[in-house]
Amino acid sequence: MLNLFQYGFMIRALEVGVLIGAIAPLIGIFLVLRRYSLIADTLSHVSLAGVAIGLLLSINPLLTAIGAAVVSSVVIERLRLSKRVYGESALSIFLSGSLAVAIVLISLAHGFSVDLFNYLFGSIVTVKQSDVFIILGVGIFVFLAIVAFYKELTYITFDEEAAQVGGIPTRFINILLIILAALTVALAIPIVGILLIAALIVIPVVTALQLKKSFLHTIFYAEAISLFSVIAGILSSFYLNLPAGGAIVLIALGIFILSLFYKRDYNAR
């Protein structure tokens, strides 16, 4: 068996993977329970446009992806609040619009390359040392922000009106959540890939929800499922030469299917 820790890229992939695996369900639980999981999909497509801008201007695509995702997330939220457009339609517009931008920019840059394939589906070799610093730095910020505002995020997710009456700054918390989601999506691109990140945000949470536990326990189970999927996915990517994102999502999906067979034993409670 190959010793994977000989390879710098494997160490980088695991470092980044564990962090992404840790923050994805923390964002996911709030998005899923607010029926807002499609935002992850939309923001990932926006990130692709960001990547394309980066490739075209020869800037680190991770940085341009972060920028594009954050800016769009704020615009989407404003559009939703203005009620000029249905929330869902705002997501649709951004999803297809940014895909169009991405495709045009990519063909202007240098056409469809292997590089692009890595961004679409994730790869353990895409993660550069400079990316590790960006992902760890921003990722830890996202993690701390969720912990710091955990109470407020929980309250607006469960009962936004009561939270508002209680004096929770609901507008700020809403915009914070969507920006944190944008950051998470963009950070996950190198390892999970644009087309699969939404799955990592959503599937572990939906799986944990099948277990019908308390809120805190649901988060713990989602964390465990996400981290297991990410680590197992990266390892199988290494040994079996699979795209990392695909392997991660397939493992998470497998656990989800198993969870559907879980039946709660009422008498044992």
Place this chain on the structure above:
Amino acid sequence: MHTIDHTKSIIELKDVSFSYGEELVIKDVNLQVHKGDYLGIIGPNGGGKSTLLKLMLGLLLPTKGEVLLYSAPINKFRDWYKVGYVSQHVTHIDPHFPMTVEEVVTMGRYPQIGLFRFPMQKDKDIVKEALGHVEMLQFKDRLVGDLSGGQQQRVFIARALAGQPEVIILDEPTVGVDVKTQKQFYTLLQKLNTELHLTLVLVSHELDIVGHEATEIAYINRELIYHGVPKKFLHSEYFEKLTGKGIHTDA
């Protein structure tokens, strides 16, 4: 023993009007809620009851006039912990939301705990006490989605109590529960008002019940048509007119 200053104004509406776009929903309403009151706001559906309540809570701002909470203009009011709120969609909560009774009630502490802090032992004790008041302590580890409508309602009352408020505002709390549960619920409200000395404001379409439970009645149909003791209201022409037309029933 508490002595209650019944003259202390808690909520005051001065010439309040509110319109949704062109449609005038509330017109020139003057209303005061005093400490210790148990006010039932009643009226036909679409008569502006819930709008009036949202104005009291600052969820809507009046198009004209002024709302005062504890004598402060509502936009300057900061002591929101004094106001507990039990919203209408209590009976429509997401049954799949993964949250235990204890977790739900703990949320009532959140506004007071403040940013960047977490619940401490003191908060846990207050949560337990609140659950005790509504007789739901033995259900604290159950998922709230697994409870009956009446039990959920008690949990939401407990959440409001956990904030240690002085006034609790309830929006149609008995929608969708059976008669027996309803009765128990009103007994609980009586207890909150008389034993815990909480000021209560209750919006309901159940005219006859509220008429016998509340200490004061405000009948609203765009304008404030009656405000005073229920006894007089029940014998008044409005009541006859209403029951005659059956406006207050079901729906």
